[in-house]
Amino acid sequence: QVQLVESGGGLVHPGESMTLSCAASGIRFSTFRMGWYRQAPGKQRELVAAVMDTGDTHYRETVKGRFTVSRDNNKNTVYLQMNSLKSEDTAVYYCNAWKLGWTYWGQGTQVAVSS
Numbered sequence: 453q454v455q456l457v458e459s460g461g462g463l464v465h466p467g468e469s470m471t472l473s474c475a476a477s478g479i480r481f482s483t484f485r486m487g488w489y490r491q492a493p494g495k496q497r498e499l500v501a502a503v504m505d506t507g508d509t510h511y512r513e514t515v516k517g518r519f520t521v522s523r524d525n526n527k528n529t530v531y532l533q534m535n536s537l538k539s540e541d542t543a544v545y546y547c548n549a550w551k552l553g554w555t556y557w558g559q560g561t562q563v564a565v566s567s
Contacts, residue, residue: 454478454556456547461561464537468565472532474547474558485550486523486530490543490563497546501532505551514540537565 460472472488487502501521502510509521520533530547542565547558 454549456549456556456558458545458547458558458561461545461563463564463566465567466538466565468537469533469535470537470563471534472545472547472561472563474530476528476530476547476549476556479549479554479556481528481549482525483551484554486521487548487550488521488530488532489546489548490541491546491560492540492543495543500545503530534563537563539565539567541565 455477456474458472458474460470464470483505485502485504488500489497490500491497500512500515501519503521503523511519518536523530542563544560544562546560549556
């Protein structure tokens, strides 16, 4: 059984930092692209950042320079370090594991950025 379990969400003030973690089980973690998506109320789910099986990373433009995605294949865990958070980063953040023919989602963790 595949499980992706996110943790680390909560409420922060603008300009503060937060780190999300996603622990995976039931998959050969090192062979998957691991991504972080987010969905704000009334908006479509969007890709925030991804780290490939090669270690290469990809970021959406609005988070470049503020967010860092990383993976630890020994712990089957992917991280999203978020700095200089803005109110527009408020959303439910989802962990995703993908490779051709396979995709899995976590249950999501709420991130709220508010003064």
